Amino acid sequence: MNAAHILYLAHRVPCPPDKGDKIRSYNTIHHLARRFRVHLCAFADNPRDLAHTAYLESVCESVTLIPLNRKAAAARSVSAFFTGAPLTSLYYRDPKMCAAVAKARAIGLSAEIAFSSAMAQYIAAQSNAPRLVDLCDADSAKWAEYSQRRKWPMSAVYKREGRRLALEEARIVNWANASFAISKSEADLLGALDGVQKGVRWFCNGVDAVHFAPGVVPAAEKRFSCVFTGAMDYWANIDAVRWFAREIWPEVRASISDARLAVVGADPARAVRAFNGVDGIEVTGRVDDVRPFLEGAALVIAPMRIARGVQNKVLEAMAMGKPVISTPAGLEGINAQIGSEAIAAAAPQSFAAEIIRLLNDVDAARAIGEAARSRVLAEYQWPAQLSRLDAAIDELIRNSPAP
Numbered sequence: 001m002n003a004a005h006i007l008y009l010a011h012r013v014p015c016p017p018d019k020g021d022k023i024r025s026y027n028t029i030h031h032l033a034r035r036f037r038v039h040l041c042a043f044a045d046n047p048r049d050l051a052h053t054a055y056l057e058s059v060c061e062s063v064t065l066i067p068l069n070r071k072a073a074a075a076r077s078v079s080a081f082f083t084g085a086p087l088t089s090l091y092y093r094d095p096k097m098c099a100a101v102a103k104a105r106a107i108g109l110s111a112e113i114a115f116s117s118a119m120a121q122y123i124a125a126q127s128n129a130p131r132l133v134d135l136c137d138a139d140s141a142k143w144a145e146y147s148q149r150r151k152w153p154m155s156a157v158y159k160r161e162g163r164r165l166a167l168e169e170a171r172i173v174n175w176a177n178a179s180f181a182i183s184k185s186e187a188d189l190l191g192a193l194d195g196v197q198k199g200v201r202w203f204c205n206g207v208d209a210v211h212f213a214p215g216v217v218p219a220a221e222k223r224f225s226c227v228f229t230g231a232m233d234y235w236a237n238i239d240a241v242r243w244f245a246r247e248i249w250p251e252v253r254a255s256i257s258d259a260r261l262a263v264v265g266a267d268p269a270r271a272v273r274a275f276n277g278v279d280g281i282e283v284t285g286r287v288d289d290v291r292p293f294l295e296g297a298a299l300v301i302a303p304m305r306i307a308r309g310v311q312n313k314v315l316e317a318m319a320m321g322k323p324v325i326s327t328p329a330g331l332e333g334i335n336a337q338i339g340s341e342a343i344a345a346a347a348p349q350s351f352a353a354e355i356i357r358l359l360n361d362v363d364a365a366r367a368i369g370e371a372a373r374s375r376v377l378a379e380y381q382w383p384a385q386l387s388r389l390d391a392a393i394d395e396l397i398r399n400s401p402a403p
Helices: 020-033 047-059 070-078 087-091 095-107 117-123 139-149 154-175 184-191 235-255 291-295 312-319 348-360 362-379 382-398
Strands: 005-010 037-044 062-067 111-115 131-136 178-181 224-229 261-264 281-285 297-302 324-326
Touching: 005 020, 005 095, 005 117, 020 037, 020 047, 020 111, 020 131, 020 382, 037 047, 037 095, 047 062, 062 095, 070 087, 087 117, 087 154, 095 117, 111 117, 111 382, 117 131, 117 154, 131 154, 131 184, 131 382, 139 154, 154 184, 178 184, 178 382, 224 235, 224 291, 224 312, 224 348, 235 261, 235 348, 291 297, 297 312, 297 348, 297 362, 312 324, 312 362, 324 348, 348 362
Parallel strands: 005 037, 005 111, 037 062, 111 131, 131 178, 224 261, 224 297, 261 281, 297 324
Antiparallel strands: none
16 A cells, blocks of 8 residues: 555544534544545543544554543643633643654654644644644634623633634634635634635535435334434533523424424533423433434424534434424534525524424425435535545645655
8 A cells, every 4th residue: 555644633532423523533534544544643532432443443544542631631721821822722732642743743744634723733833744724613703602601700711712712723724734614604704813814725514325314224212303413511502402492392392282302412411401301301311323313303403502613413414304493503504495405593483483383294394304315415425525625635745745
């Protein structure tokens, strides 16, 4: 095998692909491994993920997984208040990762790819190889949004992080040979940051439309009127479920008394667990496979009030041929025809009305689901999206000296 060597850095083990960033890194690595010898270096923030080491070694040329001690990382990030650095950068700053990158560079790399602004620091030093950074989302904007929804003192902390990360993101875009976002809107947002001197490219997330397809798995034994999927320790998902359960679901139940809602996702926070067993709501916790719940759902909801980039939960539901009812934020970055391929509703009353309408009109719901899957097949399969990354890598390698 004479394929070129590529370094790929991730802030989480990209396996299993059970949350947004891991879905993106998992599929990117598999795609790259078809053409290159991939050297993966990643932090393991969950000890369970280390069980996937052997599998990743079957995909990559080499794998270095570094356990992340969350307490020690949090202690490191506190020092950012005295240095002016983003909390996120210091949280993920570790000499073991520096050593792993140095070892990989000694091999002679044709390209270096860092996933997220937190990992860009490890390839910031000039290299003989082109340096690419997948920023994915404009995290600075995310923290700024968080600051508006949290009380002091966390609102002040999040506001500071938003400002500091904006400066860091601008620096990354300027030194990287190529930088990417998850959607055109996120790329435009990053490209408009103060001091940015280069354009930001983008490639969207995709879906494995064979894995996520109608009828591939049996429906879960329990059928639900509505299903929400996502990591339930993630604050944006927690906020979405709380808002939906308090402001929207009661109106649905008042009209359809036997309507049932499943909240499907790992590590549900206490605020989410509190809804379990109330008004037809079931909080499942971690499941081995979300597809049976999607298969058995009449509707899939994405009531996101805070959302950056592209919601994988929406793409997966669309691929399964399910009608999705979402806030406009939850559909950001997805080229779906509103009304025929997905339903958008911003206010609680209109959101509830759309749920009630489609639960009572099975034919209309089915038509939206079928159109949604057609959209996924046309635009949102991984090879088509990752071809944008391929083009950038090929161009940069062509114009760089051989390692």
